[in-house]
Amino acid sequence: MNGGAKDAGATGATGEVGEAGAANAAGEAGAANPPGAAGEASAANEAGATGEASATSEPGAAAVEWQTGTPQLRCAVVDGVGVLTLNRPEARNALSAEMKQALAALLPRLGADAAVGCVLLTGAGAAFCAGGDTKLMARQGRPPAPRARKRALRREHAALRDLYRLPKPTLAALPGPAAGAGLGLALACDLRFMAESAFISSAYARLALSGDYGVSWFLTRLAGAAKARELMFAGERVSAQECLRLGLANRVLPDAALRNAALNFARRLALGPPRALRRMKRILRRAETAPLETVLALEADAMVQSATDDDYLEAVRAFQQQRAPRFSGR
Numbered sequence: 089m090n091g092g093a094k095d096a097g098a099t100g101a102t103g104e105v106g107e108a109g110a111a112n113a114a115g116e117a118g119a120a121n122p123p124g125a126a127g128e129a130s131a132a133n134e135a136g137a138t139g140e141a142s143a144t145s146e147p148g149a150a151a152v153e154w155q156t157g158t159p160q161l162r163c164a165v166v167d168g169v170g171v172l173t174l175n176r177p178e179a180r181n182a183l184s185a186e187m188k189q190a191l192a193a194l195l196p197r198l199g200a201d202a203a204v205g206c207v208l209l210t211g212a213g214a215a216f217c218a219g220g221d222t223k224l225m226a227r228q229g230r231p232p233a234p235r236a237r238k239r240a241l242r243r244e245h246a247a248l249r250d251l252y253r254l255p256k257p258t259l260a261a262l263p264g265p266a267a268g269a270g271l272g273l274a275l276a277c278d279l280r281f282m283a284e285s286a287f288i289s290s291a292y293a294r295l296a297l298s299g300d301y302g303v304s305w306f307l308t309r310l311a312g313a314a315k316a317r318e319l320m321f322a323g324e325r326v327s328a329q330e331c332l333r334l335g336l337a338n339r340v341l342p343d344a345a346l347r348n349a350a351l352n353f354a355r356r357l358a359l360g361p362p363r364a365l366r367r368m369k370r371i372l373r374r375a376e377t378a379p380l381e382t383v384l385a386l387e388a389d390a391m392v393q394s395a396t397d398d399d400y401l402e403a404v405r406a407f408q409q410q411r412a413p414r415f416s417g418r
Contacts, residue, residue, distance in 0.1 A: 156194060158186035162212075163194055168358030169351060170204040174270075177213025182221040183269055192247035199254045202417060205358030205365075207254060208350060209277060210261040211270075219268025219291060241300060248301055252276040255366045257357045261350035262328075263343065267291040272301025275310065278369070280336065281350045282328040283343040288336065293323040309376060310336055361399040362417040 151171075154163040162173040172194065174181035198204050211217050251258065251273065260266075260277040267289045274280055274288070290307070292299040299320060307316035311334045319326065331337035341349050357365070367390035375383045394400055398418040406413035 154194070154197075156190045158190050160184055160187045161190040161194070163198075165201075165204055166351065167355045168203065168205040169354040170198040170201070170207045171351070171354075172198075172207065172209045174209075174211040174217050177211075177215070179221065179223075180215035180218035180265065181211040181213070181270070182218045184221060188244050188247065192243070192250070195247060195250040195254065199250070199256065202362070204256065205360065205362060206256055206354045207258045207277075208261060208354040209251075209258065209273065210347070210350065211263060213263070215264035216260070216262040216266040216286065217270025217273060218265060219270045222295075245301070248272060248276055252302070255369065256362070257354075257360075257365060257369065259350060259354050259357070261346055262286040262288075262337075263346055265289070268303070269301040272303045272306065275306035275336070276302060279338045280331075281339045281341060281346060281353070282331060282337045283346040284328055284340055285343050286328045287325045288331060289323055289325050290320050291323050293321060307336075310334075359415070361394075361397070361403065361413075361415045363397050363399060364394045367394060 151164040151166045154165065156163050160174070160176050162171075162175050164171050164173075172191070174183075174187060176182060176184065176187070195207075198207050257279070258277040259279045259281065260274040262274060262280060262282040264283065264286050265288070266274045266286070268291045271288050271290060290299060290303055292303070304316065304320055307319055311319065315334060326334070326336070328337060328340045332340050339349070371383060371386050371390060374386060378386075399413075399415045402415060403413045
């Protein structure tokens with residue numbers, strides 16, 4: 089659970105995990121923006137967005153900023169890529185109530201917007217997301233209202249499910265640590281690019297917490313049951329290269345190259361055929377648990393549907409004319 093859950097009125101039982109394993113989290117989280125930061129929203133959202141242009145754009149790219157309701161989460165659309173940046177670098181981007189609420193509101197919008205072909209999730213500064221706000225958790229102590237906290241967690245988990253279920257490709261770019269709930273967000277994406285210095289940690293056991301944000305589910309599916317148990321029980325740091333070996337990362341890049349490499353790859357996906365990619369993602373998800381015959385039937389249906397799209401005809405013409413296709417999503 090991500091710890092800064094002010095919305096619950098209680099301690100953020102899970103997100104706390106993140107910071108503990110990501111670095112010396114207790115100190116970082118204390119720099120969190122105070123309650124009411126969300127009210128600064130529209131002006132601060134743009135003001136905070138300028139600090140790290142490379143996270144949302146590069147020279148020549150026109151970024152369209154979206155209002156998020158808080159400076160702690162930035163959103164911009166760059167060449168068809170919806171770039172979400174967790175923006176609390178002073179706290180290693182530990183999750184606050186404002187960030188979680190903004191994520192929950194933005195993900196459905198990004199999923200429904202035809203101008204967005206891919207979603208890129210990253211963190212400002214030298215971290216991806218340290219999970220929960222351990223300083224806030226230390227102040228709050230035990231949840232005064234466990235039932236209310238559980239309801240709040242289920243609301244937070246709904247945003248995680250929205251991220252996992254987005255019908256378009258999603259990519260997490262990890263410039264640094266991802267721990268606890270932050271690790272859950274990264275694992276919910278389709279792909280993960282990591283900087284060489286980045287690492288992950290479940291971190292829950294270090295805080296005497298059992299884990300949330302789907303970390304146990306994602307690790308079991310991506311790394312296997314035995315490795316997932318090791319990573320959850322021990323809570324040790326796992327380097328970027330080890331994540332690559334385990335299948336938890338798709339690419340490991342030099343720190344200075346990560347942001348541009350991730351954005352360029354996301355651009356490539358955003359230029360792809362939207363309908364075909366949606367069908368592909370749906371089938372790939374079913375392939376995780378469905379028998380072969382079911383997947384073959386899904387593939388047959390999707391192939392026939394795709395062959396009736398205008399994008400299929402455009403792709404064939406482009407291939408014959410030796411040019412890049414221009415997909416319309418029709």
